[in-house]
Amino acid sequence: MRFVETWIPATLVSTRDLSPGIREFLIRPDQFDGAAYPVGSHINVGVTIDGQPETRSYSLVGEASPQGLRIAVRRAEDSRGGSRYMWQLAPGARLDITRPASLVAVDWARDNYCLIAGGIGITPIVGAAQALTRRGSDITLHYAVRGRADAAYLDDLASLLGDRLVVHASDEDKRLDLDALFASLPKGTLALFCGPMRMLDAARHAWIGAGHPLSDLRYETFGSSGTLPTEAFRVRLKGCDVELEIPRERSMLDVLNASGFEVISDCKRGECGLCAIDVVAVDGEIDHRDVFFSDHQKQSNAKICACVSRARGTITVDTLLRADAV
Ligand SMILES: Cc1cc2nc3c(=O)[nH]c(=O)nc-3n(C[C@H](O)[C@H](O)[C@H](O)COP(=O)(O)OP(=O)(O)OC[C@H]3O[C@@H](n4cnc5c(N)ncnc54)[C@H](O)[C@@H]3O)c2cc1C
Secondary structure, eight states: OOOOOOEEEEEEEEEEEEETTEEEEEEEESSOOOOOOOTTEEEEEEEEETTEEEEEEEEOOSSOBTTBEEEEEEOOSSSSSHHHHHHTOOTTOEEEEEOOEEOOOOOTTOSEEEEEEEGGGHHHHHHHHHHHHHTTOEEEEEEEESOGGGOTTHHHHHHHHGGGEEEEEGGGTOOOOHHHHHHTSOTTOEEEEEOOHHHHHHHHHHHHHTTOOGGGEEEEOOOOOOSSOOOOEEEEETTTTEEEEEOTTSOHHHHHHHTTOOOOOSOSSSSSOTTEEEEEEEEEEEEOOOSSSOHHHHHHTSEEETTTOEEEEEEEEEOOOOGGGO
């Protein structure tokens, strides 16, 4: 189950390679008026994986443009195939997309802003940097990359921000020290973060450690590859004689719903917590891949976000679905 989204037809106008692993796509909806969208907005794109319709989300790069909507897709090799589908598209391809929507609220009235991007997490940050620069805000962007050759939009950001762009390239031994960075920020700074899950975990710890309120760290994740390898695991349903296999390429949420054990959900990114279900027993290990539960809640293993989290071995869950209640 998912809340209603409005899908609109669109055409892929052009593509451009930004680095060996990142390709930009300019997409023009059929009825396009170039209207402004909130900073941090993303669109969903209909993709086909193994002949089945699926959805992948992509952040819009930069502020609104009359040319169309710009996204940049990193080609994920260890994946189910959404990004590979995007990469095989040629200009002229027809697409179904959703209207832009933002999950990140930016408070524009701060004195200081700290933007942090890890790898492909730069995509929603470009528009934020443009909007804040236009407003004359005090911003610094810390951009963590493996190497400059992998970094998208480096030249654009350098000309926009000058020395307020700080590149932390691992291959130059310039790793981002989040503890030191956050400790140096004045109180009242708003941080906007987008990067991989492990980097987000480190950012949350460093942010709290530096004494800033967690509500001043606004973030977006693109989904997590977790801490355990992505492999098949088994789910037992409490109170009935059912055991399901969750294959490597499907989520627990999809398998439960397809098997008639309906679990409501919304974001499907491990952010909203709507699909959290009770865990009764763990024979193996849970790999919590959500950003909804606290570290303490994850350690307790009392609940699991069925949309993104996985496991090794067998877990017993209670979806609270009662056959006699439906
Ligand atoms: C709001 C939002 C904005 C986004 N913006 C961008 C963007 O600007 N650019 C961009 O490139 N991407 C973006 N993404 C990510 C994007 O939607 C896709 O997830 C990405 O393209 C990978 O899709 P895939 O099918 O190739 O890989 P997936 O199969 O989704 O794999 C991605 C990762 O998950 C792991 N994985 C593999 N199988 C499973 C499984 N069965 N269950 C769980 N995890 C698994 C893999 O190890 C891999 O590391 C965004 C995501 C969100 C939610």
